[in-house]
Amino acid sequence: MTRALHIDAPVGLPVVDMTREFDAPPAAVYRAHRDPELVARWLGPHGFEMVIEVYDVRTGGRYRYSHRDPEGNVYRFNGVFHTAREDELIIQTFEYEAVPDVVAVETLRFEALDGGRTKLHTHSVHTDVATRDAMIDSGMEQGVRESYERLDGLLAG
Amino acid sequence: MTRALHIDAPVGLPVVDMTREFDAPPAAVYRAHRDPELVARWLGPHGFEMVIEVYDVRTGGRYRYSHRDPEGNVYRFNGVFHTAREDELIIQTFEYEAVPDVVAVETLRFEALDGGRTKLHTHSVHTDVATRDAMIDSGMEQGVRESYERLDGLLAG
Numbered sequence: 545m546t547r548a549l550h551i552d553a554p555v556g557l558p559v560v561d562m563t564r565e566f567d568a569p570p571a572a573v574y575r576a577h578r579d580p581e582l583v584a585r586w587l588g589p590h591g592f593e594m595v596i597e598v599y600d601v602r603t604g605g606r607y608r609y610s611h612r613d614p615e616g617n618v619y620r621f622n623g624v625f626h627t628a629r630e631d632e633l634i635i636q637t638f639e640y641e642a643v644p645d646v647v648a649v650e651t652l653r654f655e656a657l658d659g660g661r662t663k664l665h666t667h668s669v670h671t672d673v674a675t676r677d678a679m680i681d682s683g684m685e686q687g688v689r690e691s692y693e694r695l696d697g698l699l700a701g
Numbered sequence: 702m703t704r705a706l707h708i709d710a711p712v713g714l715p716v717v718d719m720t721r722e723f724d725a726p727p728a729a730v731y732r733a734h735r736d737p738e739l740v741a742r743w744l745g746p747h748g749f750e751m752v753i754e755v756y757d758v759r760t761g762g763r764y765r766y767s768h769r770d771p772e773g774n775v776y777r778f779n780g781v782f783h784t785a786r787e788d789e790l791i792i793q794t795f796e797y798e799a800v801p802d803v804v805a806v807e808t809l810r811f812e813a814l815d816g817g818r819t820k821l822h823t824h825s826v827h828t829d830v831a832t833r834d835a836m837i838d839s840g841m842e843q844g845v846r847e848s849y850e851r852l853d854g855l856l857a858g
Contacts (some may be wrong), residue, residue, distance in 0.1 A: 624782070635794075
């Protein structure tokens with residue numbers, strides 16, 4: 545079963561909040577965010593190929609990766625990890641390289657639910673409202689929804 | 702002469718914008734932000750002692766320092782550098798350790814002005830409006846004003 549993705553993007557604030565439940569415990573969901581070979585199997589919309597250059601989930605670690613869409617267009621992203629606390633919390637910056645030097649900060653909280661499940665809370669703060677709105681208009685919701693569907697499959701596998 | 706500090710903190714947005722001119726070129730102002738032994742001489746309100754544990758201004762580098770006020774109270778801060786581009790740009794995260802896991806992102810742009818001067822633009826985005834407001838209410842403006850007065854002195858020295 546695919547669980548609901550809840551997105552809250554208040555008008556006039558540069559913020560996006562999302563929650564999503566997973567049928568696996570925090571340790572498994574965290575591991576799928578930490579291990580590059582797992583991340584590459586679920587992060588991104590359907591049909592995109594992810595190539596990871598570096599993905600070093602620890603305080604002061606960096607990540608950089610590209611997504612290639614079915615038409616061959618390539619989108620590159622990078623950031624640094626401010627906090628990485630096993631099975632609990634990741635705080636990272638986020639930059640889409642086509643819009644250089646415009647950096648968001650994302651906080652991911654892995655909440656343990658009864659029955660060995662997890663609620664993932666993501667709080668993203670963009671540099672301004674226009675940047676937040678552009679991110680939403682770029683198809684963010686579909687990309688996140690499809691990513692989490694693939695993550696469901698990975699966690700069930 | 703002490704130049705004016707301009708602060709813009711729009712009601713209802715988690716953002717603070719500041720500008721300040723310095724009578725020194727970008728390379729000197731950048732160096733005063735990059736070299737820990739220089740940073741320790743100006744960052745913080747008058748009468749505070751700064752102790753730097755780490756201050757590694759490069760992409761993926763970390764900083765952590767404490768400020769001790771005249772009464773002996775200690776305030777600790779840390780973050781990571783997302784971007785450090787010599788004489789131009791620093792993008793860093795910011796965490797006040799008394800409020801853990803609440804992380805802002807700060808963008809510092811060093812703009813060259815005529816006459817070998819610099820305009821420093823600082824754009825800070827906090828995790829929410831309440832956190833931004835608490836930062837302002839904590840005496841942020843006075844702390845920044847006094848820091849930059851000390852930086853004027855360092856640059857003139």
